[in-house]
Amino acid sequence: MMIIQPILLGIVEGLTEFLPVSSTGHLILAGALLGYDDSQWQVFDIVIQLGAILAIVVLYWRTFWAVLGGLLERRPTSWRFVRNILLAFLPAAVIGLALHKQIEALLSKPELVCVTLILGGIAxxxxxxxxxxxxxxxxxxxxxxxxxxxxxxxxxxxxxxVSRSGATIMGALSLGVERRTAAEFSFFLAIPTMIGATALELVKNRHTLATPGAVGVPEIAIGFIVSFLVAILVVKAFVGIVTKHGFGPFAWYRIIAGSAALIWLINK
Known part of the structure; x- marks a missing residue:
């Protein structure tokens, strides 16, 4: 069983899942920079995102508990909360299923990640x-x-x-949603989105996970736990930063990191 790789990638996932810097992009670049075979780690990269998602459930358990109680008591606010999460999830569910093969093909292109990091930072x-x-x-x-x-x-x-959190947060801001609400809505929207993506990958690759020598359940378990623990710390800090300073620091990080990685890839 491999140990170092799952730990490193779990740290990358936990650090980047909820920041507008693209966790998937960072995992792809980490694979390229460290010499991992992307084809062997694609399922791992997607499934360990559930570890970061669990961090949201733990950090916001009072919110979810209040919503659940409100649903049972038929409070309009709780029903609107659930309605908004489900409605925002539907476009990704439909388009993701329709374009799954095309999306999967893009996961092996680290140069594309560099370009989208830079363009996303400018955006x-x-x-x-x-x-x-x-x-x-x-x-x-x-x-x-x-x-x-x-x-x-x-x-x-x-x-x-591009970054799921970045796209949803910036989209929300451009549509008139306040910063903290935009960030938290992105957190909550990640739950059905990543559960759906993970379920699809597990069903599709259920046989390869048990193949000798492949990245399987033990490695995924390690990455899951590490990403959960790191995300717990990151989410708290992130909300404080964007409330006080906005998203500019993350934009400049994207531009610098994307440019540096692109130069490295071109010259390696």
Whole structure:
């Protein structure tokens, strides 16, 4: 069983899943920079994202508990909360199933990740400067039209390096959602999105996971645990940073990291 690789990739996943810097893109670049075979780690890269998702469930358990109680008591706010998450999830579910093979083919192109990291960083700087005044506060108070729009923004993240959290957060900001609400909505939307993506990968690759020499359940378990622990720390810090300083620091990181990785790939 391999140990170092799952730990390193679990750290990368936990650090980047909820930041607008693309966790999938970073995992692809990590594989390229460290010499891993991407084809062997694709299932691992997707499944360990559930570790980071579990961190959201743990950190926001009071929110989910309150929503569950509200559903049982038929509170409108709780029903709107669930409605918004499901509506925003639908575009990715439909388009992801339709274009699954094409999306999978993009996962082996680290140069594409570098370009999308750079372009995404530039886009964040532009949106931060030009986005209209954000007046929508609270996940349950996001209008249906805005919710669906955010769902389509999330579909941009099917291109590696774009960033699921980055696409949804920037989409929400451009549609008038306040920063903290945009970040938290992205967190909650990740739950059905990544559960669906993981289930699809596990069903499709259920036989290869048990193949001798392949990246299997033990490695995935290690990556899952590591990504969970790291994400717990990152999410708390992230919300504080964006509330006070916005998303500019992450935009510049994307531009610098993407440029450095692209130069390395071209010259290796």
């Amino acid at each position: 964040i700087l532009i949106i931060e400067r030009l986005a209209k005044r954000q007046t929508i506060v609270g996940v349950a108070d996001i209008p249906v039209k805005t919710t669906i729009g955010i769902g389509f923004f999330q579909c941009l993240a099917m291109v590696p390096g």
